[in-house]
Amino acid sequence: MSAFSNRLDRRFAELRSSGKRAFVAYIAAGDPTLEATVEMVLALERAGVDVVELGVPFSDPLADGVVNQMAADRALKAGATFPKVLEMIRVLRTRSQIPLVLFTYLNPIYTYGYECFHTDAVAAGVDGVLVLDLPPEEALQNAELRPTPELAHIQLIAPTSPPERIELIARNAEGFIYYVSRLGVTGAQVEVATGIAEQVAVIKQFTEVPVCVGFGVSNPEQAATVASMADGVVVGSAIVKLIEREGAAADLADQVEVFVRPLVAAVKGLV
Numbered sequence: 001m002s003a004f005s006n007r008l009d010r011r012f013a014e015l016r017s018s019g020k021r022a023f024v025a026y027i028a029a030g031d032p033t034l035e036a037t038v039e040m041v042l043a044l045e046r047a048g049v050d051v052v053e054l055g056v057p058f059s060d061p062l063a064d065g066v067v068n069q070m071a072a073d074r075a076l077k078a079g080a081t082f083p084k085v086l087e088m089i090r091v092l093r094t095r096s097q098i099p100l101v102l103f104t105y106l107n108p109i110y111t112y113g114y115e116c117f118h119t120d121a122v123a124a125g126v127d128g129v130l131v132l133d134l135p136p137e138e139a140l141q142n143a144e145l146r147p148t149p150e151l152a153h154i155q156l157i158a159p160t161s162p163p164e165r166i167e168l169i170a171r172n173a174e175g176f177i178y179y180v181s182r183l184g185v186t187g188a189q190v191e192v193a194t195g196i197a198e199q200v201a202v203i204k205q206f207t208e209v210p211v212c213v214g215f216g217v218s219n220p221e222q223a224a225t226v227a228s229m230a231d232g233v234v235v236g237s238a239i240v241k242l243i244e245r246e247g248a249a250a251d252l253a254d255q256v257e258v259f260v261r262p263l264v265a266a267v268k269g270l271v
């Protein structure tokens with residue numbers, strides 16, 4: 001765990017002591033606009049979301065399914081850049097202390113400059129970073145790729161990760177571990193993946209850091225099933241799809257809140 005207790009660590013500590021699971025929501029920063037992103041994060045917070053993952057718009061999001069790819073594309077076309085995303089987060093931080101994790105590929109970090117990327121992200125109020133195409137071995141070997149200590153380095157584990165790799169990732173984990181419940185790219189699925197409980201148990205042999213599970217969760221029933229097997233549930237594409245459909249609506253943020261509320265309730269065991 002990071003030596004610094006940031007918003008993310010504090011939220012997971014609170015959840016642990018109250019015996020609750022985390023609800024983690026993903027949206028693409030700047031889709032449909034950066035102003036709308038501020039309102040939607042506030043709406044997610046009102047809906048009871050514990051952690052918000054903000055996708056940094058990038059032209060080649062290779063781990064993302066079509067729904068998230070199109071969201072990144074809309075954000076880029078609407079003019080979102082990494083500096084503007086940071087500016088949006090600074091504005092958001094005047095109104096909310098919800099834990100925020102940036103989801104990004106290596107390329108936008110490289111373009112911006114590794115060191116200033118991390119220090120500027122912390123200064124804006126970011127709590128964690130997940131670099132989707134950064135293998136753990138590379139992260140360990142290249143000190144400049146590691147976030148500053150204030151920023152949790154969130155890592156992914158996949159169903160195909162061999163035990164040695166799971167151990168390596170888990171022993172170096174910060175914030176939370178993101179277990180991707182199935183192979184392929186992001187996107188809603190009809191069935192919950194198999195083997196989640198077993199893999200979460202393997203990961204937990206090596207770490208106390210919470211394990212959140214995502215990929216393909218799109219309704220309250222699936223969210224409740226996944227919540228019973230992990231410390232938290234991640235939902236992305238289902239929310240992004242609503243934003244795609246209702247992006248022009250004046251009450252977009254309210255619609256997001258109404259959509260997410262039952263998902264949160266399912267994870268918190270209220271339904």
Ligand SMILES: O=P(O)(O)OC[C@@H](O)[C@@H](O)c1c[nH]c2ccccc12
Nearest residue numbers: 026063186187214215216235236237
């Ligand atoms: O969209 P889904 O299937 O609900 O999965 C979450 C996902 O969108 C989000 O966590 C995410 C966005 N981009 C990613 C890239 C890799 C892994 C995960 C992600």
